[in-house]
Amino acid sequence: MSSLDSEKIRLTETVQKGGCAAKLPAGQLREILKKLNIQKPINLAVGTEHMDDACVWDLENGQSLVQTLDFFTPIVDDAYDFGSIAAANAISDVYAMGGSPKIALSILAFPSQTLPIELLEPLLQGALDKIQEAGACLAGGHTIDDDTLKFGLSVTGFVRTEKAWTNSGAQAGDILILTKALGTGTLTSALKRRELNDAYLPTLLASMKQLNRAPELLLGETIHAATDITGFGLAGHALQVARASGVAFEIAISALPILPGARECLEQKILNRAHKTNWDYVQNEVCFMEQTDFSRSLVTDPQTSGGLLLSVPSARAEEIVKLLKIQFPTTAIIGKVVAGNPQIIFNS
Ligand code: CO
Numbered sequence: 433m434s435s436l437d438s439e440k441i442r443l444t445e446t447v448q449k450g451g452c453a454a455k456l457p458a459g460q461l462r463e464i465l466k467k468l469n470i471q472k473p474i475n476l477a478v479g480t481e482h483m484d485d486a487c488v489w490d491l492e493n494g495q496s497l498v499q500t501l502d503f504f505t506p507i508v509d510d511a512y513d514f515g516s517i518a519a520a521n522a523i524s525d526v527y528a529m530g531g532s533p534k535i536a537l538s539i540l541a542f543p544s545q546t547l548p549i550e551l552l553e554p555l556l557q558g559a560l561d562k563i564q565e566a567g568a569c570l571a572g573g574h575t576i577d578d579d580t581l582k583f584g585l586s587v588t589g590f591v592r593t594e595k596a597w598t599n600s601g602a603q604a605g606d607i608l609i610l611t612k613a614l615g616t617g618t619l620t621s622a623l624k625r626r627e628l629n630d631a632y633l634p635t636l637l638a639s640m641k642q643l644n645r646a647p648e649l650l651l652g653e654t655i656h657a658a659t660d661i662t663g664f665g666l667a668g669h670a671l672q673v674a675r676a677s678g679v680a681f682e683i684a685i686s687a688l689p690i691l692p693g694a695r696e697c698l699e700q701k702i703l704n705r706a707h708k709t710n711w712d713y714v715q716n717e718v719c720f721m722e723q724t725d726f727s728r729s730l731v732t733d734p735q736t737s738g739g740l741l742l743s744v745p746s747a748r749a750e751e752i753v754k755l756l757k758i759q760f761p762t763t764a765i766i767g768k769v770v771a772g773n774p775q776i777i778f779n780s
């Protein structure tokens with residue numbers, strides 16, 4: 433192909449699965465990681481041990497370096513949108529550690545036989561705009577020719593060592609807060625199948641493009657644990673925090689913020705493979721007071737560039753929600769942390 437007619441190219445039709453729904457099943461990955469003898473130098477404060485969002489390296493000057501990597505296949509049809517969503521999603525793992533992103537390197541696999549090379553410009557522009565909005569810089573990258581388009585970033589950030597957020601510090605009595613509405617998995621599946629009502633697209637895109645810059649809003653606050661909700665869904669990522677922290681979570685289904693159209697799509701059973709693999713991953717450690725197809729598919733819905741899940745001291749929860757709502761109006765208290773074996777209890 434030589435001429436660029438991006439109106440006609442629908443990127444989601446060039447791939448079998450899109451966004452974070454294309455992750456390998458978490459359970460299988462966990463089993464394999466357990467078998468490896470991974471060394472952990474003393475300065476590596478956070479490594480692979482708890483499947484945290486990023487690694488943290490203590491620089492021994494009061495600062496720590498935060499590093500992460502994320503890439504995936506097209507989740508939306510427009511190249512600019514895809515670039516900015518992939519960037520927001522990759523940068524999010526630095527925010528999930530309480531850090532501020534500084535350097536981004538791009539990872540790009542491009543099918544030059546089937547897509548016009550001109551598409552790269554809007555794709556990279558979308559990513560660049562997000563990187564710069566986050567106060568970081570694009571400093572390099574690596575490209576290969578490949579069968580399917582894949583794009584993402586490795587992002588380096590910094591955090592004051594004592595302020596680093598991890599997924600292992602949730603305490604009984606904490607309140608759980610979620611910053612973005614759920615439903616990107618089912619909505620993007622509907623988009624790929626051309627079944628998405630156009631009215632739902634703007635809020636979907638805006639949510640996936642929004643940077644998770646909560647650390648800047650919560651500078652004076654103590655956050656016991658944090659993670660971002662991505663491919664393993666709310667249940668999978670909440671469970672990783674519960675496991676890493678050695679506590680149980682009680683989450684109210686009725687309190688979960690949901691993107692416009694997502695309930696409708698889930699009720700129409702517009703699901704993808706990740707709904708099933710996410711369920712396989714969590715099913716032995718979740719229980720429902722009242723399980724419905726809807727509640728089960730909502731909590732396993734794979735998110736792309738989803739919100740942050742924060743575990744915070746109960747005395748500060750209302751104030752923290754107020755601060756988060758300035759940038760994330762759908763922020764909600766969704767449950768609490770209780771003592772007990774790691775599991776997620778979903779109340780109605
Ligand atoms: Co993450």
Ligand code: CO
Nearest residue numbers: 485501502525
């Ligand atoms: Co990630």
